[in-house]
Amino acid sequence: MIRFAIPSDIDSIMVIEDEAHPEGIRETREIFQERIEHYPEGFLVTVKGGKVVGYICSELWEVDKIVPGLFALNKSIRSRHTFTGNTHYISSMAILKRAQSLGLGRSMFRALLDAVPVTKRVLIVDLNKTRAHRIYIDAGFEPLFAIRDFFTPVGQAPYFGLVMATKS
Ligand SMILES: CC(C)(COP(=O)(O)OP(=O)(O)OC[C@H]1O[C@@H](n2cnc3c(N)ncnc32)[C@H](O)[C@@H]1OP(=O)(O)O)[C@@H](O)C(=O)NCCC(=O)NCCS
Numbered sequence: 001m002i003r004f005a006i007p008s009d010i011d012s013i014m015v016i017e018d019e020a021h022p023e024g025i026r027e028t029r030e031i032f033q034e035r036i037e038h039y040p041e042g043f044l045v046t047v048k049g050g051k052v053v054g055y056i057c058s059e060l061w062e063v064d065k066i067v068p069g070l071f072a073l074n075k076s077i078r079s080r081h082t083f084t085g086n087t088h089y090i091s092s093m094a095i096l097k098r099a100q101s102l103g104l105g106r107s108m109f110r111a112l113l114d115a116v117p118v119t120k121r122v123l124i125v126d127l128n129k130t131r132a133h134r135i136y137i138d139a140g141f142e143p144l145f146a147i148r149d150f151f152t153p154v155g156q157a158p159y160f161g162l163v164m165a166t167k168s
Pocket of ligand 1: 102105106124126132
């Protein structure tokens with residue numbers, strides 16, 4: 001089942017986030033909490049067997065041009081989100097490992113696009129996340145540009161973030 005996130009989902013969301021990303025790339029509890037409280041219409045969770053096993057969150061931006069300076073991890077949703085924004089920014093998505101490869105990520109992504117009917121959309125992804133890329137490409141996203149050293153995992157070399165966007 002896919003539903004909108006509620007504040008009490010936060011513990012489950014943080015378990016998923018901690019498992020999905022290494023230290024240095026993870027976003028904080030406060031950042032996710034704020035996203036749920038400020039724009040729950042752009043935040044979905046997947047529930048399986050009564051447990052939250054996946055999340056996807058987003059913001060609406062009012063922008064004319066997609067430029068590298070727009071992107072940052074752990075940035076407050078209040079800094080750019082506007083409820084009438086023309087661009088849907090998908091800020092994060094993950095499925096718990098034990099629930100991966102069942103089609104849940106693809107369905108949750110699709111459900112978010114349906115829930116937020118804005119045609120111009122953008123996201124930033126790790127170049128190595130081929131599974132996520134496939135979901136994005138199938139939904140009409142195309143590579144726009146890469147940002148050097150965007151992801152900075154603790155104890156590892158930093159790596160590129162790939163910005164992908166839909167055409168319209
Ligand atoms: C990306 C992610 C959300 C996808 O969720 P998922 O539920 O595992 O994905 P799905 O089962 O919907 O599969 C999506 C596609 O991934 C590919 N895929 C799925 N399982 C795979 C596997 N075991 N090996 C390789 N590719 C696989 C398939 O191409 C699949 O497309 P298909 O439906 O045409 O077969 C999940 O892998 C995840 O949380 N990864 C870690 C965090 C992450 O990468 N987040 C997004 C970018 S920051």
